[in-house]
Amino acid sequence: MAAPPKMLLHLLLLLFSAVEIHSNAEENFDVRRHLSTVTRYHVAKDISESSYVPSSIPDQCKPIHLNLVARHGTRAPTKKRMKELEALASNLELLLENVKEWESSVQKIPPWLWGWKSPWTGKHKGGELISEGENELYQLGIRTREKFPELFHENYHPDLFPIKATQVSRASASAVAFGTGLFSGQGNLGHGRHRSFAVTSESRASDIMLRFHDCCQNYKEASLLNTTDQACALFTPSEVGLLEWTDDLEVFILKGYGSSLNYRMGVRLLEDVIQSMEQAIKANEDGLVPGSYELARLRFAHAETLLPFSCLIGLFLEASEFEQIQREEPLQLPPKPPQKRIWLGSTVAPFAGNNMLVLYRCPANISGKYFVQVLHNEYPIPLPGCENSNFCPFEVFKERIAAPHLKHDYNDICTVESERKSPTCKISQLLSWLFPSNAKIHQKDEL
Template sequence: MTLYVSVTLVFLLLFYFCSCSCSSLSAAATSFATDESFDVRQHLSTVSRYGAGKETTIGSYVPSTIPEGCNPIHLNLVARHGTRSPTKKRIKELDQLAIHLDELLNEAKRGEKSLPQKIPSWLSGWQSPWKGRLKGGELISKGEDELYHLALRIRKRFPELFNEEYHPDIFSIRATQVPRASASAVAFGIGLFQGNGTLGPGMHRAFSVTSESRASDVSLRFYDTCETYKEYRKSQEPAVDKLRDPILEEIAAELVKRYQINFTRQDVASLWFLCKQEASLLDITDQACNLFTASEVELLEWTDDLELFLLKGYGKSINYHMGLPLLQDVVQSMEQAILAKEENHKPGTFEKARLRFAHAETVVPFTCLLGIFLEGSEFEQIQRDEPLSLPPKPPLPRIWRGSTVAPFGVNNMLVLYQCPGNASHSTSASKGYKREYYVQVLHNEIPVPMPGCYNTDFCSFEVFKESIVNPHLKHNFESVCTAQAKEEFPSPKPSSIASKLLKFIRSFFQRDSYGSTKINQKNDGEIIGEVSTRILIPVRTREKNMNENFFTSLKVTAILTFTVLKIFCGQS
């Protein structure tokens, strides 16, 4: 009876966890277009347009109310370029896709007078919208519009910061040497200074955008100058592929059944890329995107989010520690603004905004340095340089989404406020400040909580430095990026319901005992865990045979549990 109950319990738990965590690709194969509540443009990860991620808030967080009498005195902006066209390499990939699709369609209708009815009509004779283009990667008009209107909104939101005559020392605008970044800076500047000049009907004015060479730009292109990071990224790309490939294989099999076309894993990857480009750049959602169901789109989005997490985000501390020069530049600019206020410098003699335009590889590490998009004890983990568990697989909810963390035009703003009151009763007293200074952090123009600042978006400048900035300063760019790596870069452990079940099984078996049995499972290079089966053996010999059968059955049950998990829950 005990054996029956134990085995039944394990399999009931297995069924429950797998039903929650495993994808339901075998469900009704309907396209997302039939579901009016599903907008694929909100599921394009880092290819999402700015508007798709801008309105997304972090949970149910309610922004702080700025105290009366507090006024902004300085603004830092770190932004990604706006929506761009596909790069030259990707344009070639789409040209090859067109050729391959034609071959697949010819194969599908071989021996038939016409194509099977299940095949979407747009596939026949499809050509890439960028066919014949010799260049790519430039900012498109939608991207110009994103940055232009971002500037208008910022100026309206903080009029006290932009009410002075333009000077490059007061409004510093910096960009990388990549044309789409500098073009984004120009589009932003046109909006920011519109009406303040004498050029044309819009009363525009000229302004300067400065850049450093790619080889020496450690503030905005640290990922290009950090040798250790480049080594890490190269070592981790195969691990990312191992996480993505099973999903692509699974979806390819579904597409073959659905459309009777022999799509491969690479075809799925190319069609997903085409879907993202069509939906984001051209607002076309009824072609490539319509090949996939909503659940398939969410899985493909998740694989993109995993890559962002592992190669640019919290997956490894090198990803964000290399961005320390940018964080230090931000803090230094705020300290200079405070000094100017404390010494009563005249208006027009000190900087009021430092505006930077770069790339996702710049903004995401900076976001991680601030500790945004963390849950529970994860902030303490990153301060100990520990990698975080991977974002959970759909349909489980997750806070790390590329469409929110790093869409086109993504931006982090740090607004420095001067507040009235006697600083002698605050942390500012130790610095001898006459007034109090606070920092508000906004992600995509929305105030976001910082775990290092008591989970608020409005934080004392000294607390901000002490809790968020200083713990990172035990590192520096030189030590992080020029030292030879002394360890292999392990892959983070997946965070999934299946892995939690493995922990449960471990605790179920782990008791005070006289012996143990180990079950080791190899997962294509990924260690998924070791279960120790430790069972207290009764001393009464008359129960010996019964207990031996009981223990053997439990061992077999555990092995079967692992096998089913690997097959059905994506652990292999």
Template sequence: MDPSVLTCLIGVLFVVVLIDAQRRGECCQDYCYNSDDERQQSAHFASKTSYLVVKGPETGKQYVVPNCNPVKIWIYSRHGTRLPESDTISRLSQLGDLRDEIIDNYEKRHSKPTIGQMCEADLNLLKEWQWNRNITANYSEYLTVQGWDELKFLAIRFQRFFPNILENIYDREKFLFRYTNSQRTEASYKAFVEGLFGPNAYQHVEVPPLPINDTLLRPYDYCLPYENKRSKGDGSEYKKFLKSQTITQMLSDVSARLGYKYPLKLQQVTDMFEMCRYDQAWNIDRPSPWCSAFTPTQINDLEYMEDLQKYYKSGFGSKLNSRIQCTAVNDMLHHLDTNNLPKTIAYFTHSKSMLLLLTALQAAKDSDSLRADNYYSMSQRKWRTSKITPFASNLAVVKYDCPNELERDKVIFFLNEIPIFFDWCKVGLCNWKDVKQRYKEFTEVNCDKYFCDDSGASSIFSTIVSVLVPLTSIIFLKLMT
């Protein structure tokens, strides 16, 4: 028999078995979200994870280096918790219809499973859910109150632990701030500055004008080969995972748990997951009703689905990804290489930029690549967007002066207030000369050409884009004046 035909038959048989299990009233493990005090799955919401769930300890011990003094800092931060995109708002606002169906499944159709059903507390939690009608497309991707507080209190903590670097009085010679052309990054910058200098401090802080070509904070916008990469297309690991037995089983189990006799569509399940994790990020201290639809295992499946896509779009799944943040790495190396002012540089950007920067630095790199067929063996993976790029994720690179050491200049890379333990550093403490040696590829090239060099024909596209983008921007500005 043809192997492809055999594979198809096995897949059909698997689906039939799942449907039969649903008919018999079987689902998944019994789990009550509302009575789970730990809710550890909230730390596995991929890029929509709340920063407060995964950040480092507030004791500040991780910043103390015996006989060394911190002298400079370079911060690269994602914006805080935000509202969804406009198309997501449109879908999530319609979840009330699905919620009503689920309640009917339990109370009228009596189609809930005998094993793995929602507990009464979870069902009641879901009954009370209402979409916030103040969240409209007009405010899509805006920073939330929670997002503001994440950046504000991050600044307060940094200032508490590095008072000689992050002084509480603004001096334009000592501080440099920048953000992208978006409300959420600008608001994140304002919140951070408020944490350092007090309410409305941003009104007195000087920020350089937005550049026409922002290859420091949004380099992917100027690289056509990157934009053309298909991390979700046919044949991609992401697509293979969607067609795997793991996802088929997950869809069947979630559907059965909610009282359906047939599998829900993937979009319906991912919309519930979106609402679950957004709501939890907005309201960190109270359970999110839509999270009750899932068991912790199902959350892990959905997390890996996003991790796979981002691994190939912005991670180690493509060689080009390690070059795109050339300008940012150069900026970091240049800033920390001398004791000149400013003491503090803080940039506010997006998750894609964060992932590409970590890829350039070879941080969060696993010994094996993420694939659809090794999901279970990658449960302890380093590439976990929940941990490396939650809302308000940040990389703080701190330079220390260690006068008693042979190598006086040291550096520690802190990701979300946790030291990164590179194998070429001593328990996270790196010699500055080793840092420069490790990343010399970025200082020995012209980043304007190197950052989008995908070799061969695609490099021609990068050249065209590097010419056309600034040219069209200039034309546009002239037309507007």
């Protein structure tokens, strides 16, 4: 193997020298809060905008239904990342061998680098939910039950608390961990009196509710080991901020507000959320007692699900930006540090990140009978589409926030133009010509 250029070695040594100068520059800086979408939940959930004062909910208002959209918990690196780490170890070994010829420079190299190996060397599988991720969802389940006892005091039934997850194992495992915490003490299994519960999944090939990004053809075109004194220490806080910003830019452009396609392909999920709330309102108006209708709809998926859903309901926007997305206009990219920005991957979609939409029923003497409270990572968050309130009249939420997106159809958004002209489509068109209009519905059923 050829030796690396000496210029690369000089750059490596300059980096180590800079570390000595800046290592104690900001003792209070915690790199774990700046890892974009691979930030751990226990670090991310308490990063909130302290200046925001949430709306107070009248005592007479009671929750009658909850929608949850959650990302899976902390996972192991994927196979691709593990291969990259092994390649990094090989390159470092080669670089360090060549540094030995400069004896005066050897002392500048951090001791941990000598003989460094990837912690995942020898592993052949990756991406699974790890124990830290299990605990994130388990504790979230416990806190959810404690926060909304009116919704979760009923005995479990799959029709009352449907739980859905994607077919990716880390998502379904997260659903199981959450359910174990949510229903702990309600069963007869083991010392924790756990109980069994159902988790359902759609096929990966057709899951346009929680893995719409996989099915949308138009769209296709320090965190794990808690180690902060090795590779992370090679960068100053300002450099970490720039690295975080580049990650956030990528997330913004590819999964967030960078393109309306990114989030509008989630319209089926938004439609499902609105439908579940309308069903709860009807059950309430019909006088059905709690326990006879669905109380919570719980979903577990991925960053590619949570991010678009957050965009669909207009989170992390200024009021003027909300008007822009309603008009389908592109947004400015998140500003470069040290300027402040609302869009932070570490808060928008950390591991186990989540949105809860809680439907409340209020007395008739309050302006409006049904309201939606939005919680992001368990904290109230302002809705620019509802005058920055986090407690929004349901009809306002439905008409102002959801309706502009729901006018779009998933198939129209996601079907590649060439597929629309495929033989199958042409056959359908031919059939529509051959059969009279009053027989179209029957013909579709027959096909």
